[in-house]
Amino acid sequence: MSAPSPITPPGLVIRFWGTRGSLPAPLSAAAVRQKVLAVLTKADGRRFADRAAMEDFLDRELDFATAGTYGGNSACVQIDGGGEELVFCDLGSGARELGQKVLAERGPHNVYNVFLSHVHWDHIMGFPFFTPAYIPGNVIRIHSGHDVEDVVRRALLRQQSAPCFPVDFDKLGARIEFVRLHPGQRYDIAGLEVQLLKQQHSGDSYGYRFARGGRSVVYSTDSEHKYEQLDESYPFIDFFRDADLVIFDAMYSLADAVSVKQDWGHSSNIIAVELCQLARARHLCLFHHEPVFDDAMLDKVLAETVRFEAISRAAADSAAPLRVSAAYDGLEIRL
Numbered sequence: 001m002s003a004p005s006p007i008t009p010p011g012l013v014i015r016f017w018g019t020r021g022s023l024p025a026p027l028s029a030a031a032v033r034q035k036v037l038a039v040l041t042k043a044d045g046r047r048f049a050d051r052a053a054m055e056d057f058l059d060r061e062l063d064f065a066t067a068g069t070y071g072g073n074s075a076c077v078q079i080d081g082g083g084e085e086l087v088f089c090d091l092g093s094g095a096r097e098l099g100q101k102v103l104a105e106r107g108p109h110n111v112y113n114v115f116l117s118h119v120h121w122d123h124i125m126g127f128p129f130f131t132p133a134y135i136p137g138n139v140i141r142i143h144s145g146h147d148v149e150d151v152v153r154r155a156l157l158r159q160q161s162a163p164c165f166p167v168d169f170d171k172l173g174a175r176i177e178f179v180r181l182h183p184g185q186r187y188d189i190a191g192l193e194v195q196l197l198k199q200q201h202s203g204d205s206y207g208y209r210f211a212r213g214g215r216s217v218v219y220s221t222d223s224e225h226k227y228e229q230l231d232e233s234y235p236f237i238d239f240f241r242d243a244d245l246v247i248f249d250a251m252y253s254l255a256d257a258v259s260v261k262q263d264w265g266h267s268s269n270i271i272a273v274e275l276c277q278l279a280r281a282r283h284l285c286l287f288h289h290e291p292v293f294d295d296a297m298l299d300k301v302l303a304e305t306v307r308f309e310a311i312s313r314a315a316a317d318s319a320a321p322l323r324v325s326a327a328y329d330g331l332e333i334r335l
Contacts, residue, residue: 004228011215012335014245018073018094019257021221021266021288026072031294034123038066045228064328065295073097073327074122077247081212085111085272087250089208089219094329095126102132107136112191116144117221118205119155123153128160128167138174141284142191143205145196148178180205195301197239199223200265209239214301215335216242218281219286221249225267230274240279244335248286250305269305273312276322283323284309302326 018024042062048054058067073254074255076094079087088098091114117123132138144152146320160169181187183206187194197201207220218240225236240246251266266331269286276284286305289298306324312322325333 012212012217012244013078014074014079014211014217014247014333014335015080015098016327016331017078017088017098018090018092018093018126019070019287019289019329019331020072020074020122021249022074022291024074024093024122025289027069035066035069036064042066043239054266063299065209065299069295069328070289070298072325074125075117076126077219077287077327079192079210079217079219080301081190081192083211085113085188085190087113087115087192087210089115090123090131090221091125091127093126093129095207096129096131099130099132100286103277109131111139111190112141114140114142115194115208115219116142116146116194117199117207117219118146118151118153118203119200120203120222121159122160124155124223127156128165133166133172133174133176134182136173139177140174140209141177141179143179143194145181145183145198146204148180153178170272174217195239197235200225207236207239209243215244217245217247217335218243219247219291221247225275227271230278232278232299236275237279240276240281243272243279243281245283245285245333246272246276246279246281247285247287248276250286250301251288251290252295253301269272270303273305273309273322273324277309277312280320281322283325283333286324286326289327292314 007204023207048057073094074092075090076098077089077094078098081087086102101234109134127133133140142152146152157169183196183198193210195209196206201205205222207218207223209216211220249266250269250272252268271288272284286302310322311324
C-alpha cells in the first residue's frame with residue numbers, strides 16, 4: 001500500500017484522529033466489499049509464504065484507496081510537543097478515539113489543551129463521547145478566539161443537554177476551563193508557542209500556528225480564501241510563512257469554490273497550493289475532506305494537487321518544492 005504521506009524526520013509530532021468535513025463519513029459495508037474484491041483481483045490467486053509477504057504485497061502493489069482508507073471521523077488533530085500536557089485541535093468525532101488512546105497509554109488523569117477553530121457541530125460533536133471529560137481529576141482547557149462564555153460554553157452545553165443527550169454538560173466529572181485567546185498575541189501553552197488568526201467562515205473561525213524548537217505547524221480549517229485576496233498584503237501569507245506543515249481546509253474543487261459554493265466558508269486544493277507557495281511553506285496537508293468523496297476520489301484530488309504544484313512551481317521558476325499530502329485518520333507526521 002502506498003500511503004499518501006510518508007513520515008518526516010523527528011521533532012513535533014502531529015497525529016490525525018479525524019479528517020472529514022461537515023459530518024462523519026464512515027465506510028459502508030458495500031465499500032469494504034469493493035475493496036476486498038479489488039485486493040483479491042490484484043492478488044490473482046497467488047499464495048503468500050507468511051504475513052510479511054502479505055504486508056509487502058499491500059505496500060508495493062496496491063494504491064492507498066484500495067488497501068487503506070482516509071477514514072470517516074470529523075476534525076480532531078493532536079499536536080505533540082513532548083510536554084506532559086496534551087494538545088489537540090477541535091473536538092470532532094475523532095476526539096473519541098483520541099480519548100480512548102490516551103487513557104490506555106497514559107492512565108486516567110491528564111491535562112488536555114483543546115484549541116477550537118469554531119463551534120459548528122462537526123467540530124464539537126465528539127466531546128460528549130470524550131471519555132476523559134467524565135473522569136474526576138482530569139483538567140480540560142478549551143482555548144478559543146470566540147467569546148468563551150457566550151459562544152463556546154453555550155454551544156457545548158446546548159449539544160449536551162436534554163433532549164439531545166442523556167448526560168448534561170454540567171454533570172461532567174473533569175474540571176472544564178475556558179480560555180479566551182486574541183489574534184495578534186503570542187501565547188506559551190503546554191510548551192508550545194501559539195498564535196491565532198481570524199478566518200472567513202460563517203460565525204467566524206480561527207486558525208492556529210504552533211511552534212517549538214524551530215519547527216512550526218499551522219492548523220487552518222474552515223477558512224475561505226478568494227483569488228483576489230492573494231497578494232503579499234494578505235495576512236495568511238505571513239501566518240503560513242516558512243511553516244514546516246500547513247494543515248489546510250481544501251474541501252472543494254476550485255470550480256465549486258468560485259461558483260456554487262462561493263461564500264460557504266471553505267477553500268480548494270488549488271488555492272491551498274498557491275497560498276503555501278507564496279508563504280514558502282514546506283509541506284501542505286489537505287484536510288477537512290468532502291464527505292461525499294470516496295477514497296478513490298480523494299486519491300485523485302491528491303494526485304491532481306501534486307501535479308498542479310509541479311506545474312505552478314515551474315511557471316513561477318521556483319526551485320523550492322512544496323510537498324503535498326492528504327490527511328487520513330491515523331496519519332502521523334513528525335517534524
